[in-house]
Amino acid sequence: MFRDIVRIKQKITEEECIEVLTNELRGVLCVNGDDGYPYGSPINHWYDPESGCIYFHGGLRGHKIDSMKRDPKVSFCVYDQGYRKEGDWALNIKCVIVFGRVEFLTDQDEMDKCCLALCHKFTDDEDYIKNEFRRSMDHTLCFKLIPEHMTGKLVNES
Numbered sequence: 001m002f003r004d005i006v007r008i009k010q011k012i013t014e015e016e017c018i019e020v021l022t023n024e025l026r027g028v029l030c031v032n033g034d035d036g037y038p039y040g041s042p043i044n045h046w047y048d049p050e051s052g053c054i055y056f057h058g059g060l061r062g063h064k065i066d067s068m069k070r071d072p073k074v075s076f077c078v079y080d081q082g083y084r085k086e087g088d089w090a091l092n093i094k095c096v097i098v099f100g101r102v103e104f105l106t107d108q109d110e111m112d113k114c115c116l117a118l119c120h121k122f123t124d125d126e127d128y129i130k131n132e133f134r135r136s137m138d139h140t141l142c143f144k145l146i147p148e149h150m151t152g153k154l155v156n157e158s
Contacts, residue, residue, distance in 0.1 A: 002099060002149035010153040017096045017152035020080050021047040021054065025121060027078035029056065029145075031067035039067055045076070046117040054098065054145040055114040065141065072101040076145055079155075090158035099149040105142040114142045 005011055026044050033039030041064050046055045054076060058064070068074065075097055082093040105111045115137070119129045 002151075005151050005153050007153065010155065012094055012096075012152040012154055014150070014152075016094060017150055018047065018049070020078055020094050020096045020152065021045070021098070022049070024078050024080055027076050029064065030075045030077070031064055032071045032073065033063060033067050039063055040077075044118055044121070045078070046114060046121060048117070048144075051144075052147060054147070055117065055142065056144070057115055057118060057140050057142045060139055060141045068102045068104075068143070072103070073099075074102050074145060075099050088158075090156050093155045093157070094152060095155055096150065096152040098145060098147050100145045100147040102143050102145055105144065111137075111140075111142040114144070115140065 026042055028040045029043045029045075030038055030040040043056055043058065047053075048055060077095065077097050079093050079095040082091040084091055105114065112133075115133065116129065119132060123129065
């Protein structure tokens with residue numbers, strides 16, 4: 001059902017994929033949008049090593065939310081900052097694509113865990129985080145991507 005990468009020599013390990021998902025701040029979430037058009041949107045994420053799920057938060061409504069409610073199948077692409085070999089112009093980038101299904105969170109403890117983990121990816125300022133929870137949680141929707149297939153590769157731009 002899911003395809004493996006074509007250039008198998010570029011494939012990275014599952015551990016490297018998880019490292020990219022853990023360390024990078026954002027990726028592009030792609031959904032089946034209106035009239036069959038794909039819709040991709042940049043979004044912050046948190047990879048939970050315990051469940052293997054990827055968590056997100058956002059507004060209560062919009063194109064992305066409507067699309068996921070209609071069809072929970074999504075893909076999520078994340079890539080790292082890359083590196084250049086000495087004396088080379090080409091950037092080498094680790095890229096990960098995760099396919100799976102989205103579930104909207106209803107459990108308040110799971111929602112709090114998701115939002116807290118997302119906040120800590122960006123800041124350790126506990127006063128700011130406390131204020132964000134107080135100000136935003138009433139109009140925040142949390143959801144998770146339950147992976148069904150993941151591939152990753154090292155791309156050389158040359």
